[in-house]
Amino acid sequence: MSPRRVIGIDAGGTKLLGGVVDDDLAVRHRVHRLWRGAERQDLLDVMVDAVEEARAAAPDVAAVAFGIPSLVERETGASLFSVHLPLEGVPFRAWMEERIAMPVLVDNDANLALLAEVRAGSAQGAADAVMLTLGTGIGGGILAGGRIQRGARGAGAELGHVVVDLDGPPCQGRCPGRGCLEVMASGSAIGREGADAARRSPSSALGRRLGAGAEITGAVVTELAHEGDAAARSVLELVGRRLGAGIAGLVNLLDPEVVVVGGGAAAAGDLLLDPARAVFAERVLPPHRERVEIRPAHFGPEAGMLGAAILALEEDRPG
Amino acid sequence: MSPRRVIGIDAGGTKLLGGVVDDDLAVRHRVHRLWRGAERQDLLDVMVDAVEEARAAAPDVAAVAFGIPSLVERETGASLFSVHLPLEGVPFRAWMEERIAMPVLVDNDANLALLAEVRAGSAQGAADAVMLTLGTGIGGGILAGGRIQRGARGAGAELGHVVVDLDGPPCQGRCPGRGCLEVMASGSAIGREGADAARRSPSSALGRRLGAGAEITGAVVTELAHEGDAAARSVLELVGRRLGAGIAGLVNLLDPEVVVVGGGAAAAGDLLLDPARAVFAERVLPPHRERVEIRPAHFGPEAGMLGAAILALEEDRPG
Numbered sequence: 001m002s003p004r005r006v007i008g009i010d011a012g013g014t015k016l017l018g019g020v021v022d023d024d025l026a027v028r029h030r031v032h033r034l035w036r037g038a039e040r041q042d043l044l045d046v047m048v049d050a051v052e053e054a055r056a057a058a059p060d061v062a063a064v065a066f067g068i069p070s071l072v073e074r075e076t077g078a079s080l081f082s083v084h085l086p087l088e089g090v091p092f093r094a095w096m097e098e099r100i101a102m103p104v105l106v107d108n109d110a111n112l113a114l115l116a117e118v119r120a121g122s123a124q125g126a127a128d129a130v131m132l133t134l135g136t137g138i139g140g141g142i143l144a145g146g147r148i149q150r151g152a153r154g155a156g157a158e159l160g161h162v163v164v165d166l167d168g169p170p171c172q173g174r175c176p177g178r179g180c181l182e183v184m185a186s187g188s189a190i191g192r193e194g195a196d197a198a199r200r201s202p203s204s205a206l207g208r209r210l211g212a213g214a215e216i217t218g219a220v221v222t223e224l225a226h227e228g229d230a231a232a233r234s235v236l237e238l239v240g241r242r243l244g245a246g247i248a249g250l251v252n253l254l255d256p257e258v259v260v261v262g263g264g265a266a267a268a269g270d271l272l273l274d275p276a277r278a279v280f281a282e283r284v285l286p287p288h289r290e291r292v293e294i295r296p297a298h299f300g301p302e303a304g305m306l307g308a309a310i311l312a313l314e315e316d317r318p319g
Numbered sequence: 320m321s322p323r324r325v326i327g328i329d330a331g332g333t334k335l336l337g338g339v340v341d342d343d344l345a346v347r348h349r350v351h352r353l354w355r356g357a358e359r360q361d362l363l364d365v366m367v368d369a370v371e372e373a374r375a376a377a378p379d380v381a382a383v384a385f386g387i388p389s390l391v392e393r394e395t396g397a398s399l400f401s402v403h404l405p406l407e408g409v410p411f412r413a414w415m416e417e418r419i420a421m422p423v424l425v426d427n428d429a430n431l432a433l434l435a436e437v438r439a440g441s442a443q444g445a446a447d448a449v450m451l452t453l454g455t456g457i458g459g460g461i462l463a464g465g466r467i468q469r470g471a472r473g474a475g476a477e478l479g480h481v482v483v484d485l486d487g488p489p490c491q492g493r494c495p496g497r498g499c500l501e502v503m504a505s506g507s508a509i510g511r512e513g514a515d516a517a518r519r520s521p522s523s524a525l526g527r528r529l530g531a532g533a534e535i536t537g538a539v540v541t542e543l544a545h546e547g548d549a550a551a552r553s554v555l556e557l558v559g560r561r562l563g564a565g566i567a568g569l570v571n572l573l574d575p576e577v578v579v580v581g582g583g584a585a586a587a588g589d590l591l592l593d594p595a596r597a598v599f600a601e602r603v604l605p606p607h608r609e610r611v612e613i614r615p616a617h618f619g620p621e622a623g624m625l626g627a628a629i630l631a632l633e634e635d636r637p638g
Contacts, residue, residue, distance in 0.1 A: 071574075071606055081606045088605075128471035140572075144468055151463070151574020152447035153606075161604055163568035165485050166503070166561055177567060177602040184485070242485055248496060249482035253459075253572075255390075255470020283496040285480055286407075287390055287400045287472075 007054045007064040008309030010109055010302075011047060012264075013084035013136025013173075017302065018050045020058040021309035025120060027302070029057040040086040048099050055102075064102055065312035067109035067304045068092065069139060073153050077106045080153070083161075083173040083182075084137050105311050110139025111148050111157065112307030113297065117260045118143055119310055121298030128256045131297075132159055132247075133263035133304065137172060138182040142254060160186065164246045185243040187218035187265035193238060194221035197231045204231035222268045233271060240272040244279030244294075251280070251288050262297025262304075269296060326373045326383040327628030329428055329621075330366060331583075332403035332455030332492075336621065337369045339377040340628035344439060346621070348376040359405040367418050374421075383421055384631035386428035386623045387411065388458060392472050396425045399472070402480075402492040402501075403456050424630050429458025430467050430476065431626030432616065436579045437462055438629055440617030447575045450616075451478055451566075452582030452623065456491060457501040461573060479505065483565045504562040506537035506584035509591075512557060513540035516550045523550035541587045552590060559591040563598030563613075570599070570607050581616025581623075588615060 005028070009018040016033040031050045035043055051064055070079035070087050077093025096104040114123070114131035123129040123143065131141040140159020142149040149157060160182035161175055168179020172188060183189060194217075198210035205224045210216055224232035247259055261273060277294050284292070297303045324347070328337040335352040350369045354362055370383055389398035389406050396412025415423040433442070433450035442448040442462065450460040459478020461468040468476060479501035480494055487498020491507060502508060513536075517529035524543045529535055543551035566578055580592060596613050603611070616622045 071604070081604060083604070126471075142572075144463065144470070145466075147464075149463055149468075149573075152445075152576045153574060157574075158571040158604060161568060161571035162481065163564050163602070164482050166483050166487075166564045168485075175604060177571075177604075178564070180568070180571075245482050245485050245497070249480060249499070252477040252480035252496075252499075253461075254468075255472060255476075257471045283482070285390070285400060285402070285477060285494060285496075 004313065005058055005061045006309050006312035007051055007061050008305045008307070008312065009047060009050060009064065009066045010112070010304030010308060011066060011068045011085070012109065012304070013069055016047065016050055017305045018054050019302075019305050019309065020054050020061060021306065021313075023313050025306060025309070027306075029054060040090065043085060043087070044095065048096070051100055061102070063105065063312040063315065064100060065105040065107070065112075065308040066092070066096070067107060067112040067308045069109050069137065071158065072106055072108050074150055077104075081174070083175045088174075103315070105315055107311060108139065108141070108157070109133070109304045110159070111141040111150070112311060113139070113262050113303035114141030114143060114148060114260070114307065115310050116299050116303045116307035117262070117297055121303065122260045122295040123258050126257045128254070129258050129260065130159070130250055130254055130256045131260045131262065134185065134261065134265035135187045135263040137188070138186045139263070143256070144254070159250065162246065162250070164242065164249070181246045185239050185246060187263065190218035190221050190235060190239050190265060190268070191216055193235045194218070194232065197235050201231040205229035206231040218265050219267070222265070222271075225268065225271050236268050236271045237275045240275030241279045243272065244276035245283055247276060247294060248280050248284040251292050252285050255288070256292060259292060259294045260297050261294060262300065264301050266296050266300060323632065324377055324380045325628050325631035326370055326380050327624045327626070327631065328366065328369060328383065328385045329431070329623030329627060330385060330387045330404070331428065331623070332388055335366065335369055336624045337373050338624050338628065339373050339380060340625065340632070342632050344625060344628070346625070348373060359409065362404060362406070363414065367415070370419055380421070382424065382631040382634065383419060384424035384426070384431075384627040385411070385415070386426060386431035386627045388428050388456065390477065391425055391427050393469055396423075400493070402494045407493075422634070424634055426630060427458065427460070427476070428452070428623045429478070430460045430469070431630060432458070432581050432622035433460030433462060433467060433579070433626065434629050435618050435622045435626035436581070436616055440622065441579045441614040442577050445576045447573070449478070449569055449573055449575045449578045451578070451580050453504065453580065453584035454506045454582040456507070457505045458582070462575070463573070478569065481565065481569070483561065483568070500565045504558050504565060506582065509537035509540050509554060509558050509584060509587070510535055512554045513537070513551065516554050520550040524548035525550040537584050538586070541584070541590075544587065544590050555587050555590045556594045559594030560598045562591065563595035564602055566595060566613060567599050567603040570611050571604050574607070575611060578611060578613045579616050580613060581619065583620050585615050585619060
């Protein structure tokens with residue numbers, strides 16, 4: 001008997017990563033797409049196109065699951081709202097089922113990243129865990145008592161939109177908040193603070209990169225920090241400290257065993273996480289201090305795609 | 320057959336409220352104690368003394384339950400940590416069972432306030448709800464999928480210690496954090512901001528009260544605000560707006576149906592809650608805006624005591 005295979009799609013704020021995944025979580029074929037400022041119809045078409053490419057490589061797939069950066073209504077698979085994509089009020093699952101002749105599943109992207117880390121990654125064995133995915137925005141997932149928490153309508157766990165600076169800057173995308181964790185500590189925040197640092201320190205590697213006309217993104221800051229540029233490192237330190245303060249509050253609130261940090265910005269590794277751990281230890285309520293670990297995602301930026309595949313594999317389990 | 324009766328004790332940061340409660344939630348006898356800066360042994364003795372007073376009034380009580388402002392370890396009934404009382408590492412339930420010849424139950428005070436509001440108050444019928452109790456500190460409770468959430472060790476839901484101002488003032492009591500919701504929006508915060516406002520506006524009622532040598536507490540600010548003093552009202556407006564921003568983050572995170580605000584500071588009523596509602600509506604993610612109500616606690620400052628009684632009544636249910 002051939003292994004069961006599914007397609008997992010992680011649709012982020014600016015890009016898509018998909019994969020054909022076997023039931024042992026081996027990834028057989030990856031598909032990539034970029035979008036930026038795409039309209040709703042284009043976005044959905046790109047997703048269908050990515051699924052078709054993956055299916056062409058593995059015609060025997062049994063189902064497809066999507067992680068989308070949306071508040072997803074659990075029962076209907078509708079996207080109620082998305083901070084970064086024009087997916088407000090889209091009956092996502094119904095629409096995809098009409099376009100793709102396969103079972104379709106959908107959940108919030110960060111919930112699925114958490115699912116992957118719980119089943120086989122950095123939160124394996126935990127009954128209570130928190131996941132943060134740092135990318136264009138910040139997604140989040142909460143595991144409590146062994147179950148992923150979804151709130152009254154499945155729209156919960158928008159950990160990126162807890163308020164960490166009451167009088168802070170306006171948040172990103174369609175979020176009407178101020179000083180949300182996302183605007184203070186996402187990959188986009190690293191890019192924004194990096195651009196500021198580049199202007200302040202024109203002779204740093206970061207400053208020279210800006211002077212050469214490059215856009216200072218989170219990825220650029222991370223690259224230069226790994227190469228040792230002090231200006232870039234101080235940006236990761238600043239953002240890491242904010243992240244640690246935010247995590248302290250979330251741990252006080254949720255009492256998890258472990259906090260997993262993933263998403264694209266997790267490429268910064270300990271340059272970001274060590275300052276976060278330091279502020280966390282300073283500020284969290286003492287009983288949590290020694291007990292709760294802040295760990296990088298085992299599956300790195302692939303956690304969301306693998307989690308989508310796991311969702312499909314678990315639904316598709318033979319009776 | 321006589322009704323089953325229990326004793327419920329709500330032990331707060333500065334005072335105790337107890338009651339003999341029938342199984343229809345009628346309160347037959349109330350006991351009050353004040354403490355401030357008491358040592359551990361004195362504090363526990365005062366609690367035992369309050370129980371004895373209540374039991375003298377109703378010798379037929381079947382059990383006693385305590386709500387304490389602690390991280391309570393669910394399995395053992397031990398107090399792991401308390402921001403406001405010297406109850407760190409106290410084997411609370413075991414100690415009380417030795418002193419009181421009755422079944423003893425214990426939980427976090429705000430979890431019990433939530434229990435009362437869910438069973439018979441402002442969150443009745445909800446499966447997903449958030450409770451904030453505003454007093455000396457801020458306590459919190461989370462109901463998710465019909466169950467009170469306690470985290471990995473039962474120590475969860477310290478909603479007062481989510482960070483809402485990264486660079487804010489040091490938190491209160493034994494909390495090593497900065498800018499926690501508690502230091503920004505508790506009853507103590509109302510008192511502190513009230514004292515500042517009194518100094519800035521010596522001709523206001525608040526200023527005159529300070530000039531006459533009174534201590535400006537949250538209760539004083541609330542009293543003068545109800546009498547129409549503009550300075551006192553602006554304090555409730557300021558703190559209410561902070562509360563609303565914090566609640567927006569909690570709702571984005573937890574997707575509840577309703578947020579209940581109780582505790583002593585809830586006496587400020589709509590003077591505090593209307594500004595909170597306004598900022599909440601401005602800042603929360605749009606799908607929650609019209610849907611989530613911020614309601615005062617039905618049982619006001621008695622929610623914690625009644626919740627303790629409910630805990631005892633539900634445990635004591637005849638087989």
